[in-house]
Amino acid sequence: MAVSKGILSLTRTHFSYEKTINWFPGHMAKGIKQMQDQLRAVDLVVETRDARIPLSSINPQFERIIGGKSRLVVYNKADLAPAEIQSVVRQEMAKRNQKVIFTDTFSSSSVKQLLNHAVDIAKGDLVRYPQFSVMIVGMPNVGKSSLINALRRIGIGRGKAASTGAKPGVTRAMSSKIKVLESPPVYLLDTPGVMMPFIPDPVTAIKVALTGGIKDNIADEAILADYLLFRLNRCAHIDYKEVLKIEEPTDDINCLVSQLSKKIGALRQGGEIDVDKTLQFFLRTYRNGAFGKLCLDDLDQAAVERFFCASIQEPPLSKNQDKKAKRAAQRQRSLEKAKAKNLV
Ligand SMILES: Nc1nc2c(ncn2[C@@H]2O[C@H](COP(=O)(O)OP(=O)(O)OP(=O)(O)O)[C@@H](O)[C@H]2O)c(=O)[nH]1
Ligand SMILES: [Mg+2]
Structure with a gap:
């Protein structure tokens, strides 16, 4: 799919990440x-x-x-x-x-x-x-x-x-x-801000962290930056290449870090890239609003319905509740299998 005025020819259409971020002090x-x-x-x-x-x-x-x-x-x-x-x-x-x-x-x-x-x-x-x-x-x-x-x-x-x-x-x-x-x-x-004890959807957790709702040292900054890049590439109206003054748009976070570190002088002694400093600069640029107005949630009818079905009707389980529910389901399956064997 071509975005960014046709310069970038290969853009991810889907972002998948398995690990969720939890923060409930x-x-x-x-x-x-x-x-x-x-x-x-x-x-x-x-x-x-x-x-x-x-x-x-x-x-x-x-x-x-x-x-x-x-x-x-x-x-x-x-x-x-x-x-x-x-x-x-x-x-x-x-x-x-x-x-x-x-x-x-x-x-x-x-x-x-x-x-x-x-x-x-x-x-x-x-x-x-x-x-x-x-x-x-x-x-x-x-x-x-x-x-x-x-x-x-x-x-x-x-x-x-x-x-x-x-x-x-x-x-x-x-x-x-x-x-x-x-x-x-x-x-x-x-009142103090309250997070969910367990965020079931990893991408939801990334969005919350990206907008500053979860401490950066708890989230993985490289994943947050990668997700941000993914979203920016899907927004044809945002010219992040211009904002960051980099040579080329890219869908690869390593390539972005490599270009950006040189622009902002985030280099260690010997010319090695300071990855953390570069990622933090990228995240800060977004949070300060320099990329312009960006909504990270998809708001088409299907996405909204999916969201409410998944997370509002069923309040999310905590990590322990989730483990217990999985163990109970496993026990139930074993019991049913055993019963079926006995019947045969
Ligand atoms: N751009 C923008 N920034 C805002 C707005 N409201 C608050 N901020 C900024 O968002 C940050 C967080 O604001 P706070 O008022 O401390 O947020 P909070 O919800 O009380 O946060 P906790 O006490 O940690 O739960 C600060 O840097 C504010 O300046 C807004 O409407 N627009
Ligand atoms: Mg507050």
Whole structure:
């Protein structure tokens, strides 16, 4: 298949990877417990996701945690995703009775929609809501704390109240109430980002890691970079050759590393390529948005249906639960075989 204006003639159409990445440190389990303890005192839960991975940033665990509590889904980092995905995602979520909004914490107007949503509910019943409490949940690094700071800036003109950072796992415990509006009084609770204990699909895990949801030292940077290259080659509108100032587009990560290392001077003594430094540069370039707006999830009808069938209806099993289920299935098969033999 020809992409990149016909320069590249051989491009992978499929990316396969078997090994999944799991990251579920203790503060996440503790965070879930704190969320569950606070839920009764909360009027609205804002489930924050990443607009670059509208499906892969859904953590099915939140279905269990949030239960029947009133929920708004916010797709943050909308500045890094193509605008045309918004209508598709809205439609798909509407089919599942879920209202969604898209935000970018650097754009006040987009964040204001979130504040307006809370204010509308609060004003609708001031007796029931003498103060309106919102809990912000989501996977790590989707921008929960940044959203709170933006809401506070817009609502009461005050500075940063929650710590933020370009790596996942910055918020490690639930915050106390943060005031973001005087009238009606609206308070927010920041929470630690929560990952699935076990991500069944390895490519979903790669996408989450690539967008910064999993620590880089836990994921394999070479695999993340290879997947990124695969996606870039499938996006004819993105000219990564121009952005990276390399000679030739390629579908081979080793070839890309070899070209890029020379361009950025990532060479060790003796001229040997500094692979790690080059891979990190490539990943950073993507995460900074320099390649332009890119959605890593396929959003055609079939892909969306497949995703919801696989991961939403059946909450993923933990690694241990998965092992136990496989052992039980094996025992069952052996039992059936033994029975069949006896019958014969
Ligand atoms: N481009 C862009 N970057 C954003 C946006 N919102 C947040 N960020 C950046 O994303 C990174 C993570 O933001 P945080 O607010 O710390 O994310 P978090 O969800 O609180 O992360 P944890 O506390 O680790 O769970 C920071 O570098 C932010 O500057 C956004 O709308 N667009
Ligand atoms: Mg945070």
